[in-house]
Amino acid sequence: MPHLLEVAFKGNRHEFFYWEGDAPLSVGLAVVVEADRGEDLGRVHAAGDLATRRYAGVAHGRMVAEASRKVLREAAADDLKREAQLRAEDEIARRKAMERVRAHGLVMKLTDAEWQWDRKKLTIYFSAEKRVDFRALVRELASMFRTRIELKQIGVRDEAKRLDGIGRCGRRYCSASWLPELRPVNLGVAKDQRLSLNPSQISGACGRLMCCLRYEHEFYVQARKRFPKEGRIIRTSLGEEKVVANDIFRERVTLRNVEGDIRLVPLADLRREMGDPDHDADAASPSAGGDPFIVPNEESEPNLDLAVSGAEIEPETEGDLAAAIGESVQGGTTPVARDRRPHRRRGRRGGRRGRPGGEGSEPGDDTSSGDGSAPAES
Secondary structure, three states: OOEEEEEEEOOOEEEEEEEOOOOOOOOOOEEEEEEOOEEEEEEEEEEOHHHHHHHHOEOOEOOOOOOOOEEEEEOOHHHHHHHHHHHHHHHHHHHHHHHHHHHHOOOOEEEEEEEOOOOOEEEEEEEOOOOOOOHHHHHHHHHHHOOEEEEEEOOHHHHHHHHOOEOOOOOEOHHHHOOOOOOOOOHHHHHHOOOOOOHHHHEOOOOOEOHHHHOOHHHHHHHHOOOOOOOOEEEEOOEEEEEEEEEOOOOEEEEEOOOOOEEEEEHHHHHHHOOOOOOOHHHHOHHHOOOOOOOOOOOOOOOOOOOOOOOOOOOOOHHHHHHHHHHHHHHOOOOOOOOOOOOOOOOOOOOOOOOOOOOOOOOOOOOOOOOOOOOOOO
8 A cells, every 4th residue: 555655845845645665755865756848856744654644634724735746756866966956956957947037027036946956947937016027037948957947936925935934932933834825814713713903913923814823713713602792792690791801711791880890700600690690601502592682672772971091992984994093002001992972073263275365275176167257155
């Protein structure tokens, strides 16, 4: 029965192959494998049960597609010498290609270049913000290097994966070490975990939000289903109170009444005050027939929007989110919802700027008639 092996190549590229030999190959051994229209050289990254588990995938995705190619043989000393020479020529090829990119005036950044071990293909990785027409560049590079050229566009996360490095946690990048699939991360993940919205504190080396923000997000989503929604009016033994904040780790709820008094209640005691001590997370889901924390008539809610020091209130509109991000960047504090004053339309007395009877005018306030005469006053 063939053995499943995980082989690592340059740029933290991993693929799975089958080895039909009698004895399994050891980890770290250099092997020659089947490649696209030729052969390539890599090193065994995982074998046996570990390779089987990694091939099946983890909670964060699968590593690659189905394994269909084979390991041809173990690499000899001459093969390793040839591979070391090719790795030294990769940077030379990238610099030459970058010169042709500038000559063609293309807006693209060449991240890395990789020769295939048999020199039948040269893969150039680049990143660009917009679509780039590089057909003329490919023809010129093919005549220059006299081999098949593949230009492969990658994102900033894949760029960090190829270049590798150490994160702020002191460990190697997750994308370069074990993370099989680079999924997008949005700002809502950081909001759900009550993290700082300062981009410099939650962004990785690639400039995007850190991949590790997704690891515990599911826990926060499931835990918050047991709590009343923040900002909602609930009816307790003391009357109607507003939920200010939830502490999912200590299982406590911060409430505020109409007079502005704030109290901290354990979640179990809060359910007991509401007469529902046996309520669980399933009963709070919409599919179970409603949330017991909801007041039947929410249209007649009292005005409880009082300023609370340290309250963590989630902005619900795009404008509030933009304001929250701005406040976090300047002050580094948790955003607090602010009362909005009603918009007052100012009256105009006299003429505007540029009108007869007024002082200097704003650009675009052209109220004169077509013949140049002043407008008639009513």
